[in-house]
Amino acid sequence: MNCFSLNKVAFAMAVACFAAATAAVHAQTGWKPEKNVEIIVGTAAGSSPDKVARLIQKLWQDRNVLDVPTVIVNKPGGNNSIGWTYLNQHSGNGHYLMIGVVNLSLAYLTGVTRLSYRDVTPVSMLFHEYTALVVRSDAPYKSPADIIQILKKDPNAVSLGVSTAAGGSNHLAAAMALSGAGVDVKKVRTVVFNAGGSSVTALLGGHVDMIALSPSVVISHLNAGRLRAIATVAPNRLSGVYADVPTFRELGVKPYLSKYRAIIGPRDMNPEQIAYWEGRFNRLSGDSEWKKILDENGWEGQFMNSRDLEAFMDETHKEVEKALGELGMLKKQ
Structure with missing residues (x-):
């Protein structure tokens, strides 16, 4: 075999090695995004x-x-x-x-x-x-027990704002908690908002008495003293500003929704x-x-x-x- 043939073989081997190495690197790195x-x-x-x-x-x-x-x-x-x-x-x-x-x-x-x-x-x-039940800071009810007592007597006595849909996560979490406490949730006056922020605005304006929503949405209002969290529907007390807020579970209501x-x-x-x-x-x-x-x-x-x-x-x-x-x-x- 002449030198030219040897060089061709060596070149082919080098190409094959490079291809194998490239394939190995690709196999290790796999897919990754190439655009937005x-x-x-x-x-x-x-x-x-x-x-x-x-x-x-x-x-x-x-x-x-x-x-x-x-x-x-x-x-x-x-x-x-x-x-x-x-x-x-x-x-x-x-x-x-x-x-x-x-x-x-x-x-x-x-x-x-x-x-x-x-x-x-x-x-x-x-x-x-989890879900928090929030009222205005001047609301007459101070604890989840107060809300439960009122709603047991008259489910129409306290209106509930939820977002973002009837049967959505906030609505279901509140319904599970109140129902577990003996409230007829089918008779509770429920108002549906298209966003948590809209329900907060309605609560501040006095258009609803209580809202069920994600705890993070109202933190600034809690810190400012405009609103007050009355309870959470969670397995344990939450952290941060919610550390002192009781859960429905502490009242013996077991159901909660993640x-x-x-x-x-x-x-x-x-x-x-x-x-x-x-x-x-x-x-x-x-x-x-x-x-x-x-x-x-x-x-x-x-x-x-x-x-x-x-x-x-x-x-x-x-x-x-x-x-x-x-x-x-x-x-x-």
């Missing part, structure tokens, strides 16, 4: 899920976690169903994420949408959020995309600033990977279905 990443929020700007999305965006930007920009896209309406529909218009595309909430089950079970948690890709659990905050993606995401985002959100769960903000907002951090989140959503769906049925809010599918 959208984090979709199914509620209005200023809502609890919106705050979560913008916090993630800020921390990622501050720490240069991604090589591409992160964009927040609000798609409010239909108890998050508008956002879910938009998400699934990008089936299999890992550049689209959404703040996942328990309404994935609630909206389906109450007949608002045909989409359920089975129609999206579970990616990661972020934390649990308004979990998770990350979901469109249907048909592949394992490499899921693994990439699991890694990013696992890293976020250990971030000191993230932990500090969770504590300030009364959020209970718990990272779950895709598989564990799917199992959690399965169990939550069963519990919610049972609760809605007992309260007469379940729509047959």
Whole structure:
């Protein structure tokens, strides 16, 4: 064999080695975003899920976690169903994420949408959020026992504002707590608002007597003394400004609802995309600033990977279905 032939063989071997090395590197790194990443929020700007999305965006930007920009896209309406529909218009595309909430089950079970948690890709659990019952600072009732006593005698005596839908997470959490305490929740005057901020405005203006909403939404009003949290529907007392606020569980009312905050993606995401985002959100769960903000907002951090989140959503769906049925809010599918 002459030198020219040897050189051709050597060149071919070098090309093969380079290709193998490139493939190995690709296998190790897997998928990563190559264009703008959208984090979709199914509620209005200023809502609890919106705050979560913008916090993630800020921390990622501050720490240069991604090589591409992160964009927040609000798609409010239909108890998050508008956002879910938009998400699934990008089936299999890992550049689209959404703040996942328990309404994935609630909206389906109450007949608002045909989409359920089975129609999206579970990616990661972020934390649990619970519901607070809040009144004006000058309200005559000082404790959850006062509210219960009044509503037991006359369910119409106290009006309740909820967001963002009848049968939504705040409505169901309040109904579960009040019903567990012996109140006929079907007779409670309930007013539905399209956002937590709107219910706060109505409460401050005296248009409703009490609101059920995410604790983080009213922290500034609590600190300013304009509003007062009367109770939370949570397994234990929350942190921060809610540390001294009693839970319904302390009154012997066992049911509570986790308004979990998770990350979901469109249907048909592949394992490499899921693994990439699991890694990013696992890293976020250990971030000191993230932990500090969770504590300030009364959020209970718990990272779950895709598989564990799917199992959690399965169990939550069963519990919610049972609760809605007992309260007469379940729509047959």
